[in-house]
Amino acid sequence: MxxxxxxxxxxxxxxxxxxxxxxxxxxxxxxxxxxxxxxxxxxxxxxxxxxxxxxxxxxxxxxxxxxxxxxxxxxxxxxxxxxxxxxxxxxxxxxxxxxxxxxxxxxxxxxxxTVMFAPEDLTLVRGDPDSRRGFLDELMMLRTPRLAGVKADYERTLKQRNALLKSAAATRGSFDVTTLAVWNDHLVQLGSELVHERLMLVSDLCAPVRQAYADLAPASGEAELGYKASWTNAAPLADQLSRDQIAAEFRESLARVERDELQRGVTLAGPHRDDLLLRLGDHPAKGYASHGESWSMVLALRLASFALLRMDGDDPVLILDDxxxxxxxxxxxxxxxxxxxxxxxxxxxxxxxxxxxxxxxxxxxxxxxxxxxxxxxxxxxx
Ligand SMILES: Nc1ncnc2c1ncn2[C@@H]1O[C@H](COP(=O)(O)OP(=O)(O)OP(=O)(O)O)[C@@H](O)[C@H]1O
Ligand SMILES: [Mg+2]
CATH class of the missing domain: 3.40.50.300 (P-loop containing nucleotide triphosphate hydrolases)
Structure with missing residues (x-):
């Protein structure tokens, strides 16, 4: 196009x-x-x-x-x-x-x-997890637009659940158990779909990222991706989890953190706290990669996005800003x-x-x- x-x-x-x-x-x-x-x-x-x-x-x-x-x-x-x-x-x-x-x-x-390459992309390596989650979700929604609705519903549910937790925190623990259970159901249902889609995307991205990184920076080790979940200790995750398994783990972790959540008034587990792991050789890119290596990693992520979108259909428009x-x-x-x-x-x-x-x-x-x-x-x- x-x-x-x-x-x-x-x-x-x-x-x-x-x-x-x-x-x-x-x-x-x-x-x-x-x-x-x-x-x-x-x-x-x-x-x-x-x-x-x-x-x-x-x-x-x-x-x-x-x-x-x-x-x-x-x-x-x-x-x-x-x-x-x-x-x-x-x-x-x-x-x-x-x-x-x-x-x-x-x-x-x-x-x-579109696939945009921009100076701001360096935050994908150096910045907080939310920029990496944003990268995954944006690409996921370009490939499967229906997921924008799932994400919007998840965010709305999260907000409402947080509001309930906050009021529980303010009243020192008095809260409506049934309402929380309803929000938990919604959160788990929507969240497990998001996570499942992200895991499949990460697995689709692995080979093209490795390839693009090797082409750009042949002498700087291998680029690897992983998914770090906030709702399980088994990290990083690969794509072998089914949606039902994700839902079950997510639900269990909500039970584990409930006391903390009621004290702090925020939802502590779920895709909104997960992260995309970027590794170069044996080390995480964040904190270890040089300036040039970080750039190569970022370019590899964008080139891999291009490769996936191209495989799905016609070419996306490539934008190289500065x-x-x-x-x-x-x-x-x-x-x-x-x-x-x-x-x-x-x-x-x-x-x-x-x-x-x-x-x-x-x-x-x-x-x-x-x-x-x-x-x-x-x-x-x-
Ligand atoms: N809402 C706005 N209303 C009016 N001007 C704006 C607004 N937002 C940004 N600008 C102006 O747009 C200009 C920046 O444009 P832009 O970022 O496209 O520049 P650029 O040509 O890409 O520059 P560079 O080479 O530095 O990247 C700035 O002068 C800024 O003040
Ligand atoms: Mg500019």
Whole structure:
């Protein structure tokens, strides 16, 4: 698939901009702070309904405006779809496909699929577990959009269960046993489905991550993945657990931590406290990997995501936001070779020379709220 056209209204620094894109490589070049990342962030938002930079929607809306609109024409298996999302902070967003409104924005998930490489990705190795859970869940939802509903239901249940625990903590232990049992049932049912899906995803990712890491950094040990569960001591887990086994273990662990939970007023076990383990050779990447190794690990995770999505159907749109500046010339070249045959690759850079020649393509200059196609650098094959 590829994005054929993008229109932004009051998104980030843009009051209005329209860009026509083609399959193949497109490069956006411009000085710092001119709006390159804003463009690719908008495309990523259409695919994932979230920004790779911020958790809240408010920063996405241009100062002084009340709402943003992202519109894109997406070419998918020979069909053109017009996707649109209206971001209204504090209210629910509105999504449309071919001008007809969807009952829920999350029904947009899976229509446009992207894999984004960005400087923020380093937190996948260095940061807290929530960024790694986010990585797994986002990829899982791109592959199986139905799971977005399961995740939303899990989060709602968790919130309600936490509220009950909190009120129990406040009243020093007086709480409604039957209500807690009902929340436990919901939590276990939804949570075990999420965990089961994550475990299958981790197992699908293992081989492509190992391969991509070996290709990028042949001399730096093997990359391995694992899943660390908060609800069992048998970690890391592989994919051999059935959903029923997961549910049984999860339920037992809730019984084990119940006293603690009632004191602290939070749910202590479940997929919201699990982690994706990243290992290089015999050590966890976090705390041991060098800067370059951490980058290779992150790139391997993204390349493996690309490989899985490509196997599921047509190519996702690849977005490389400012990554070449972070890499040495060997890794730059290797990464470029590994992505160049994707159906569409969007690259941003402040310095055009950082982009390997392998990735030559259409060129756009981003400056002062405008994105201008640079005809001199066009491939001329239209
Ligand atoms: N909600 C907003 N309203 C108006 N301007 C915004 C908003 N959010 C961000 N900006 C502005 O957008 C600009 C940043 O754009 P962006 O991150 O796309 O830059 P960039 O071209 O990718 O730069 P770099 O090369 O440094 O990565 C900043 O000047 C920032 O102040
Ligand atoms: Mg940027």
């Amino acid at each position: 590829y994005v054929a056209a993008l229109e932004l209204v009051d998104f980030r620094s843009y009051s209005h901009v329209q860009i026509d894109l083609r399959p193949g490589v497109s490069v956006l070049v411009g000085r710092n702070g001119q709006g390159k990342t804003n463009v690719v962030e908008a495309i990523g938002y259409l695919a994932t309904l979230g920004s790779h930079r911020v958790a809240a929607d408010q920063p996405l809306v241009r100062h002084e405006a009340e709402r943003s609109v992202i519109r894109a024409a997406v070419e998918r298996e020979g069909r053109r779809l017009l996707l649109e999302i209206e971001i209204v902070p504090g209210k629910s967003n509105r999504a449309r496909i071919n001008k007809s409104q969807l009952p829920r924005p999350r029904e947009l998930l899976g229509v446009l699929r 990554v070449f500046a972070e890499l040495d010339s060997t890794r730059r070249e290797r990464l470029a070779e590994m992505v160049v045959d994707a159906e569409q690759v969007l690259v941003t850079a402040a310095v055009a020379d950082d982009i390997p020649a392998t990735l030559s393509g259409d060129r756009f200059t981003v400056e002062a709220g405008q994105v201008l196609s640079d005809p001199a650098a066009d491939r001329g094959d239209a």
